[in-house]
Amino acid sequence: MRTERKYYVLTFMTIVLTVFLLGTCVREPFRMRAEEVRGREAYVLKGARIYAEQCVQCHGPRGEGSVGMPLNRAELKVDYTTAGGKAIYDKIYMAVDQGRPGSVDHPLWAKAPDGKWISYTAMAGWGRAAGGPLDEEALKAVTLFVMKPQGDQWSLIGDIDLAPIPGADYTVDESGKLPLPDAQGVDPAINERAKELLRHRTHTQCLNCHLVGARGAKVGPDLTLFGRWGVDQAFVERFIKYANQPLPNEADRYVLPHAERMPAYWSANRAVIGPALNLEKPVVSEGPYYMLRFREKFTQEEVSALATYLLGLK
Ligand code: HEC
Numbered sequence: 001m002r003t004e005r006k007y008y009v010l011t012f013m014t015i016v017l018t019v020f021l022l023g024t025c026v027r028e029p030f031r032m033r034a035e036e037v038r039g040r041e042a043y044v045l046k047g048a049r050i051y052a053e054q055c056v057q058c059h060g061p062r063g064e065g066s067v068g069m070p071l072n073r074a075e076l077k078v079d080y081t082t083a084g085g086k087a088i089y090d091k092i093y094m095a096v097d098q099g100r101p102g103s104v105d106h107p108l109w110a111k112a113p114d115g116k117w118i119s120y121t122a123m124a125g126w127g128r129a130a131g132g133p134l135d136e137e138a139l140k141a142v143t144l145f146v147m148k149p150q151g152d153q154w155s156l157i158g159d160i161d162l163a164p165i166p167g168a169d170y171t172v173d174e175s176g177k178l179p180l181p182d183a184q185g186v187d188p189a190i191n192e193r194a195k196e197l198l199r200h201r202t203h204t205q206c207l208n209c210h211l212v213g214a215r216g217a218k219v220g221p222d223l224t225l226f227g228r229w230g231v232d233q234a235f236v237e238r239f240i241k242y243a244n245q246p247l248p249n250e251a252d253r254y255v256l257p258h259a260e261r262m263p264a265y266w267s268a269n270r271a272v273i274g275p276a277l278n279l280e281k282p283v284v285s286e287g288p289y290y291m292l293r294f295r296e297k298f299t300q301e302e303v304s305a306l307a308t309y310l311l312g313l314k
């Protein structure tokens with residue numbers, strides 16, 4: 001009798017233990033998933049901060065592209081743990097880590113008829129091996145930021161608390177002038193002339209949108225190392241005169257119309273602007289995010305001095 005009860009108790013305890021263990025086994029993957037999701041969100045937020053500081057000026061606050069191609073493309077929004085996602089992860093990671101050479105196929109960035117994105121301008125590598133500021137964790141963060149499958153990460157960019165875009169700085173030195181770097185291999189007279197033009201912010205306006213050295217704003221791209229972008233004098237002079245306005249010649253046949261390329265930054269309702277942009281109802285642009293065309297405003301001497309100076313910044 002007593003041995004039988006012992007058996008009952010033992011069996012009962014075994015069942016309880018089995019159920020408990022089974023329960024943990026079943027729960028464990030869920031718990032890991034929750035941790036994985038939290039981890040990924042932390043990476044996305046870290047990536048957003050880096051993007052707002054380093055990438056926003058060339059790829060746009062909504063990833064819609066400006067100097068570099070759009071990064072809010074549907075084909076990049078893939079779960080990185082899937083087989084297809086791994087390949088996209090590697091592609092983005094490597095592009096950011098090592099940089100990209102640009103392409104002489106076209107004078108601007110454009111979507112070619114075969115669907116390939118090409119860009120005249122090169123992108124320098126951001127990884128440590130390429131002399132950039134980003135370590136492996138930072139590269140992973142910014143890659144997972146770009147790839148977020150839901151596509152809602154772009155609303156973080158410019159959020160004052162989460163991922164602010166650095167503000168403008170016009171602090172002068174002891175002599176009362178905006179300190180600007182010297183261009184290399186450039187006639188000292190051109191250097192001085194270009195700096196004088198840049199400091200004249202109501203005339204040239206460049207520093208209202210661009211950072212040169214530690215001064216200026218981050219509305220357009222940071223031009224501090226512009227000499228490394230792989231572009232030439234003719235390109236820069238043309239760009240200062242016409243910005244990225246498509247030229248009416250054969251070589252520009254597949255440049256998207258300006259309105260489609262850079263639709264509306266910081267739109268009134270901060271709508272997420274993606275490939276499915278509704279051009280019937282264009283959102284009102286709040287920010288001065290288009291590069292202005294200075295053709296009518298500057299003399300050729302001014303354009304040439306600015307272009308020569310910028311290309312000497314290395
Ligand atoms: C100075 C402008 C500039 C900045 C700043 C910049 N990029 Fe780029 N990026 C480019 C250009 C230009 C290209 C295209 C180059 C080419 O066609 O070879 C590019 C290409 C890329 C690509 C490849 C996209 C594709 O479809 O293959 C990725 C990814 C990318 N950039 C991410 C970033 C990230 C992340 C940052 C910030 C850490 C960043 N970029 C900062 C200009 C820039």
Ligand code: HEC
Nearest residue numbers: 066067121204205206209220221244288289290291292306
């Ligand atoms: C209202 C803001 C604004 C002003 C003012 C402005 N820019 Fe820009 N700039 C931009 C933006 C935005 C881009 C991004 C490229 C684009 O428009 O496609 C850009 C791009 C550039 C580029 C890079 C072109 C490339 O793709 O390699 C150069 C060079 C440049 N600007 C020079 C100048 C100079 C010089 C001035 C002053 C004469 C100036 N910018 C004034 C906003 C501005």
